[in-house]
Structures are given as C-alpha cells and as structure tokens.
Amino acid sequence: MKKIDRDGLLLCELQATAFENSIDKMDSSSEIFIRRFMKSNIAKRMDDESILESNLQANDVLQLVDEEYGVSHYGTVKYTHNEMYWIGYIYRYFAITYEFTSARVYKIIKPKELRELFLPYHTLDPSQAIERILEAKGLLLDEEAELQRRYEIFRKIRMGSKGFHLLYS
Secondary structure, eight states, X not given: OOOOOHXXXXXXXXXXXXXXXXXXXXXXXXXXXXXXXXXXHHHHHHHTTGGGGSOOOHHHHHHHHHHHHOOOOOOOOOOOHHHHHHHHHHHHHHHHHTTOOHHHHHHHSOHHHHHHHHHHHTTSOXXXXXXXXXXXTTOOOOXXXXXXXXXXXXXXXXXXXXXXXXXTO
16 A cells, blocks of 8 residues: 555545535536546546646536536535545545546545445545545455455365364264
8 A cells, every 4th residue: 555645645635625616616426527537637647647647627627527428417415515625535545545447436435335334424534534434345456455365265265174184073
C-alpha cells in the first residue's frame, strides 16, 4: 500500500470538490455523474497524476466530463453535498493508496454502497474506512493480512482432517 503524499491529498481535495459541485452544476443524478467521472479521461489524468501539471479547478473537471460524454439529464436522485464530497475523496484516496485505476476502484465499490456507509464511516480516517470496506467485502488487499488469512484456513483444514482421522481410526 502506498503512503499518501501532499500531491495525493491535493488530488483527493480536487476530486472531492468536483463531486460536491456536481450536485449544483450537473443535470444528471449523482450515480450517473460518478459512473461517468470514474470512467472518464479526466479520471485517468488523476490516476497518473498528470492533472497536477495543469491548473484545472473542480468546475473545469465537471466541464471536461460533460465534453467527453455530452450533457445528460438522466436520473433524478441527488446525494447530499457532504455525501458527494466524502465519496469523491474516498474514491481518490483508494485509487492512490492501492495504486488502482479509478475504473477498478469503481468496480470494487459502487456509489450506492458508499452512500450507505457515509454515516458510519465519514468520521474515520480514509485509510481506515477503506480497510473496513474491503474487509466487509472479503477483499483483504494487504499482503501480510492475506497471508495470515490463508494460513488460518490451511490450519483449520489440517486440524479438521486430523480430528477426522482420530475419530474414525
């Protein structure tokens, strides 16, 4: 897992603000906006951090998403400003620290799931929130934790087979 740096925090802030601003500036539902954004060229520029070489602001990001996909009026459900800010921040933090593309992070956890986790997780450190999300999904991406989990499964199988032989010998 990669440690987040100053540039990473700037990207988290930019994406979070763009997500929050989408409530007032985009005509589509929040979920449609998020899906489009996470698969967009601007998200790819955030993934490779090349966006840091430009002077783009949050509203510019929204305009680039509209230019790429066209203006959409599809969907009506808008999340709250706080939910959208947190979701944008968590998605970017996840992508940076696990070195995943935005599209891959989007496949792992959808906006609707994140929205349901906003109230219990929004006060946690982003890394803790992501760990809990992954743990709940059974996706331990920490190599050491994964090795420990596999060892425990192996041990249980081995102990189980010994117990079986003792009972029926």
